[in-house]
Amino acid sequence: MPKQILLTGLRPTSSLHVGNYFGALKPLIEYQKQYKTYLMVADIHALTTLEDTKDIRENTLKIVMLYLACGVDPRKVTLFVQSLVPEQIALATLFSMIVPKSMLELNPVYKEMLAENPKATNLGLLAYPVLQAADILSYKASVVPVGRDQLPHLELTREIARRFNARFGLSRRAKSGEMFPEPQSKITQDLKILSLQDPTKKMSKSHGENTNISLLDTPDQILKKIKTAVTDSGKDIIFDPQNKPGLSNLMFLMHLASGESIKTIEARFAGRGYGEFKEAVANSLTILLEPIQARYFEIAKNKKAIEKLLIDGSKAAQKVAQKTLAEAKKNIGLF
Numbered sequence: 001m002p003k004q005i006l007l008t009g010l011r012p013t014s015s016l017h018v019g020n021y022f023g024a025l026k027p028l029i030e031y032q033k034q035y036k037t038y039l040m041v042a043d044i045h046a047l048t049t050l051e052d053t054k055d056i057r058e059n060t061l062k063i064v065m066l067y068l069a070c071g072v073d074p075r076k077v078t079l080f081v082q083s084l085v086p087e088q089i090a091l092a093t094l095f096s097m098i099v100p101k102s103m104l105e106l107n108p109v110y111k112e113m114l115a116e117n118p119k120a121t122n123l124g125l126l127a128y129p130v131l132q133a134a135d136i137l138s139y140k141a142s143v144v145p146v147g148r149d150q151l152p153h154l155e156l157t158r159e160i161a162r163r164f165n166a167r168f169g170l171s172r173r174a175k176s177g178e179m180f181p182e183p184q185s186k187i188t189q190d191l192k193i194l195s196l197q198d199p200t201k202k203m204s205k206s207h208g209e210n211t212n213i214s215l216l217d218t219p220d221q222i223l224k225k226i227k228t229a230v231t232d233s234g235k236d237i238i239f240d241p242q243n244k245p246g247l248s249n250l251m252f253l254m255h256l257a258s259g260e261s262i263k264t265i266e267a268r269f270a271g272r273g274y275g276e277f278k279e280a281v282a283n284s285l286t287i288l289l290e291p292i293q294a295r296y297f298e299i300a301k302n303k304k305a306i307e308k309l310l311i312d313g314s315k316a317a318q319k320v321a322q323k324t325l326a327e328a329k330k331n332i333g334l335f
Contacts, residue, residue, distance in 0.1 A: 002036075003035055004143050005035065005141045006035035006038070006141055007038040007040065007143075008031075009082070010041070010063060013049070013050060015062060015214045016066050016205075016214070017214050017215065018213045018256075018285065022193060022256050024145065025066075027145060032077050035143060039072065040082050041310075042135070043082050045131065048122060049113065049206070061310075064309070065296055065299045068296075069296035080310065080313040082135065084314035085138070087318060087321035087324070087325040088321055091137065092134035095160050098164060099130055099156075104129065104130070105126070107129060107156065108152050109128075129153045129156040130160070132153055133156060136157050137324070138320070140181055141183050142183055143184055144183045145185075158182040161181065162182065164179065168331040168332055179327065179328070192241075193252070195211040196211050196226070197211045197228075198230065212225075213226075216296065219286045223286075226250065226279075226285070227282070229246065230246040231250070237251070237269040247274075251266075257284040257285050258287075
């Protein structure tokens with residue numbers, strides 16, 4: 001049986017943080033063994049909210065080097081850059097002809113992103129799900145790892161696949177079956193890793209430097225961020241997400257980083273102060289990130305090799321996307 005196809009990616013807006021690691025990168029290390037995996041640097045998607053693009057190329061290389069440092073195997077994964085596969089953009093244009101504007105305006109993710117980025121009134125942000133659908137369907141991916149907040153986007157991809165199949169018929173290349181599969185979400189864990197400064201929001205690169213722990217933060221930076229992280233009233237170190245969201249978030253981070261159970265952490269710090277606990281949280285994150293950073297800085301010594309890896313991966317991805325675009329145009333009736 002051929003492996004199912006999986007596609008995932010992240011925007012190169014800055015360095016990755018521990019939320020990205022636990023929520024996306026760590027599961028990906030297992031996915032690459034099970035699926036035919038396409039891993040995309042979504043640089044076009046990044047343009048929807050970036051006001052300054054001077055670092056986008058460097059951030060693209062940085063994210064790929066972090067992928068590799070965390071355990072992504074380029075022999076098992078096709079690593080590529082979105083902007084180097086223009087066929088995805090062309091397919092998105094075809095999809096835009098069958099998507100009602102109202103469907104995009106009602107998308108809850110669009111409303112949230114616009115609230116976070118009030119200057120991003122561009123068409124690209126509104127049409128983000130259409131390009132995302134083209135990213136996924138260019139490779140006929142049947143599995144897409146997403147957080148629960150991205151499920152509305154994936155449902156739009158499924159709806160676009162249904163609309164295209166219904167309007168333009170069966171796959172003419174395969175001579176049977178629908179052209180585009182309806183991709184399924186892959187949510188392995190419902191990880192809620194929250195902002196260090198506002199535990200009502202998830203950890204995000206866009207909320208400021210002190211709200212997250214970057215995978216490249218030094219031990220001193222990690223300790224400073226954890227020490228200034230929001231906690232809660234009271235002295236007891238107990239896991240209570242509803243009443244103690246800030247403290248519980250730090251306990252959860254320590255659990256993920258060290259492997260200790262929440263109960264063990266509670267027992268270990270019973271009767272002890274927040275200061276001692278925060279130092280232990282910072283230490284567990286430092287120990288986790290130390291080998292990743294060592295591999296990253298070793299990989300970073302040869303950026304030319306990373307550029308070649310991305311160009312070769314993008315060429316391989318483009319061959320697949322070209323076939324899909326040609327098939328879509330043939331089904332529509334275009335030259």
